[in-house]
Amino acid sequence: MKKDLLCINDLSKAEIGAMFQLAKELRAKRQAGIYETPLRGKTLAIIFNKPSTRSRISFEVGMYQLGGQAVFLNSRDIQLGRGESLADTARVLSRYVEGLLIRTFKQAEVEELAREATIPVINGLTDLLHPCQILADMFTLREKRGSLTGLKIAYIGDGNNMANSWLWGAAKMGLELSLGTPPDYAPDAGILNAAKLEAQKSGGRIEVTTDIYQAVKDAEAIYTDVWTSMGQEEESKQRLADFAGYQVNRQLLEAAAPQALVMHCLPAHRGEEITAEVLDGEHSIVFDQAENRLHINKAILMRYLG
Ligand code: CP
Ligand code: NVA
Numbered sequence: 001m002k003k004d005l006l007c008i009n010d011l012s013k014a015e016i017g018a019m020f021q022l023a024k025e026l027r028a029k030r031q032a033g034i035y036e037t038p039l040r041g042k043t044l045a046i047i048f049n050k051p052s053t054r055s056r057i058s059f060e061v062g063m064y065q066l067g068g069q070a071v072f073l074n075s076r077d078i079q080l081g082r083g084e085s086l087a088d089t090a091r092v093l094s095r096y097v098e099g100l101l102i103r104t105f106k107q108a109e110v111e112e113l114a115r116e117a118t119i120p121v122i123n124g125l126t127d128l129l130h131p132c133q134i135l136a137d138m139f140t141l142r143e144k145r146g147s148l149t150g151l152k153i154a155y156i157g158d159g160n161n162m163a164n165s166w167l168w169g170a171a172k173m174g175l176e177l178s179l180g181t182p183p184d185y186a187p188d189a190g191i192l193n194a195a196k197l198e199a200q201k202s203g204g205r206i207e208v209t210t211d212i213y214q215a216v217k218d219a220e221a222i223y224t225d226v227w228t229s230m231g232q233e234e235e236s237k238q239r240l241a242d243f244a245g246y247q248v249n250r251q252l253l254e255a256a257a258p259q260a261l262v263m264h265c266l267p268a269h270r271g272e273e274i275t276a277e278v279l280d281g282e283h284s285i286v287f288d289q290a291e292n293r294l295h296i297n298k299a300i301l302m303r304y305l306g
Helices: 013-031 054-065 086-096 107-116 131-145 161-173 189-202 212-216 233-242 250-254 286-305
Strands: 043-048 069-074 099-103 121-123 152-156 176-180 205-209 221-224 261-264
Touching (some): 013 131, 013 161, 013 286, 054 069, 054 099, 054 286, 086 107, 099 107, 099 286, 107 121, 121 131, 131 161, 131 286, 152 161, 152 212, 161 176, 161 205, 189 205, 205 212, 212 250, 261 286
Parallel strands (some): 043 099, 152 176, 152 221
């Protein structure tokens, strides 16, 4: 296995399968009240330059449940915020802790940290990717449907870090993925091309369309995410206008396969990318996704820090 988790493409299909199995075991143990402490004495440093509820708490709690501890660092509070280089921060933290979880803007920053650190670096979200979330999402889907093979997923909305992560996820696991995005909000072109090539090997299929009804046709899951991601707040008014026809609502859900699942990484904006009725309705599995962040993140911690 590679030292770092910067993109889900850093893992092989077999490694992802092993991660899912471990997450399942960890969930069963937690449900049975069994806590083992394989990470006793180990510390995870968390540097977040953007807000977080799920990622921060599930990783911190995950470390505690596995017998280790987490140290949360806001870059404003450490010397990084006063100009100390990423490289020096990585080298120093490597002397103190066993792993580093980073949430920031540029993917290049996470890559630089990983190059300079001798400890594993885990990407807790960048503008480009959100690998821990996509692992939890695919795990959730597999638990609900028994298998991922051949499933069709429709991703509706912004071609953002979640859309890019779905491209890699679908390519890796052999899913059919249809992304319904407005013309100017398509996913990253480089990732799209690379994922299409990868999908040829795995039996996956990827398409991008501006027609959301084409995207959801026969889809067994509809996934959406916010129209305005963290860091894009100044564009939010423009985005509200540009995404107006790209909402996941009852009419769209009815155009998907019967019993289609509704997914969202959260936080959600009811009335924007998804209606309250659908997000809180019987097809929605968003809180299972959120719960599974804990189990998957514990599996990630065991694999990378163990
Ligand atoms: N889904 C997700 O990453 O949520 P947070 O921003 O709350 O961590
Ligand atoms: N695309 C969203 C995901 C939040 C978990 C963002 O980057 O803000």
